[in-house]
Amino acid sequence: MQNNPTPFYNPLLSYEENYQHGPFGDFSNAAPSTEQNKETERFLNLEVNLPFGIPAGPLLNANFIKAAFNHGFDLCVYKTVRTRAQASHPLPNVLSIHPAGQLSANIDTVLADTNYTMPLSITNSFGVPSYNPDIWQPDLADAVNAAQTGQYVIGSFQGTAGNESCIEKDYARAARLVDETTVPILEANLSCPNEGVNKLLCFDFNKVERIAKEIKNAVPDKPLFLKLSYFADDNAIFPLLSKLDGIVDGYSTINTLSARPVTANGEPALGLDRPTGGVCGEAIRWAGLEMVDRLARLRTRLNNHFAIIGVGGVSSTAHYQAYRSAGADVVMSATGAMWNPQLALEIKSNLNG
Template sequence: MLKPPFFDPNKTYAENWEKGPFNGFADGVVLPLDKPRFDFLGEKLSYPIGIPAGPLLNAKFVKAALDKGFNVPIQKTVRSRVRESNEWPNVLGADIEGDLTLKKAEVPIVVRNEYKEPLSITNSFGNPSYDPEIWQKDLRECVAYAKLGQLVMCSFEGTKWEGFSHEDYINDWVQGARMIKDTGVKVVETNFSCPNEGAASLLCFDVPKVKLITSAIKNKIGDTKLIIKIAYFGDDELRELVKETGNIVDGFAAINTIPAPVVTPDGKQALPGAHRVRSGICGHAVKWAGLSMTRRLAALRKELGMKYAIVGSGGVTVPADFKEYRDAGADLVMTATGAMWNPYLAKEIKEAYPDA
């Protein structure tokens, strides 16, 4: 059964940021942590489960996730400058029967303020950010708070603005990764797959640009690990991306959401704003896509003799989903939607699969 969510969809992003987390993430329970025994990018994890960039808005959320055994919490994507959130609502339940295939995602999906199992939702924030001084302070606190066997990560997205040159844009990504490294975070994730910015095509599909940005970041951050967050890819496109960047980056995280047009039950545009006709869908309906990416990333790693880590996400809402990702080859499994409506999901997974 769904539990009351730790991010409140009835509140704005700013209200959640200031007053959250809620419900189970505010119950004060700190779960015991097992000795670290899983390797991940040279770090030792107590258990390979985390929450991907998204529902953990700041240090209060990240600490609550650590307390509940989500050992690898990623702080929601930040930027090098302040950016307002998309207007409320930002999260709505999505009516989807079965898998959200790419074909089904061409047809409008009905969304509403109602959440039921199997749980799928849409989320649309546009990657807002507070000032770097604020998120850097939060990250330092989180790094200090994490116990042995836990690993705090943060996600970054470069920003374009009026008069910005190509070099400025690349440099923004590099400086952002550096700002995260400066807080003591050991693994940086770059969000190359945000579907809620109104961009015609996602950055992750532009392989030369991904190569340029990741090389520049790696030059700057040295030993700090770099994971890139990508969307669902076709076979040929994924092979090309992995061949070109699999020896530069330390890991691939997949998937982000699958974008689809979203409408109210009476067929009207559901989210306010010209650029919000389409919005990212996540939760149960996208599990097929995350699993497919995990399997193919694992096969390519073997075939090409590469070493990158695989972070699997998309539709992990019950313990068996976690196991499917592990069997598909995920080194680390993440749950956003599932964790939001079940603060004890990491505990349930660990109890169901003690050896992961």
């Protein structure tokens, strides 16, 4: 990895400024020409160059997606959209955090600042902003059209509480709007950490089942992934997988682990009204790997072949391989890719070499 890489998302700028002026660093230049993988891999019913990409979040719009495709990320998730506009939380949205080692799943208190030191862990806190569908629909369609052979966009979306009589209807509406852009794969985000740690949707199994069924009714013919958080043991998640057996096509996991980022003075680093934030990067890789391993084991127990997208703390070829060995069909990197836009090309070159 470069020593002082410029991230393609600038954490010092607002979400809107990144949306308008990004991507930055290497992503604002043409990619160096490198040999692509000769052998493709099968993912669902698609041929993908390398099952590696960027999960929902850092790819804000078609400009970011085009840059990611050019730099060899073959599966790119367009940032989670909603059925109506929602503003981002104010700055700071992204801070570096410095846990002593790996983060626990028990909302640890961690020092947060703007020293983005490697190996990097960050907290992100946006509140899942979205533009109106009349803005993101044509832009998402543009991103879908930018895919080259063996590359695909995944459309991430979520419902908004209070939008309609019940949230599952708004999830279904969002799914329909995303489907209209011809995106080939859908992903419903059920694990946003910034909407309240104790009310992550993915922990309410009956609600998740209703949401998944509504989405499938609305868009029956497209693969559907659910973005899940970390579950601490097999028994905690097995009932959910059983309920969704045959309804969804796979799971993307993990989103983030929640923590309390504080300044050197012990003040909430994201502001008094945001005492917790989702943590991503190096400190959560153990949790992503554990979840992938768990899902792979449980899919054998269920005799079900749902697909697994492994996410969390990937910043090297060895991490990519660890996720594949744990059972991930696809691996994705957000924090690692943001600070190393050459990551996909590096992994391809290492695997080919």
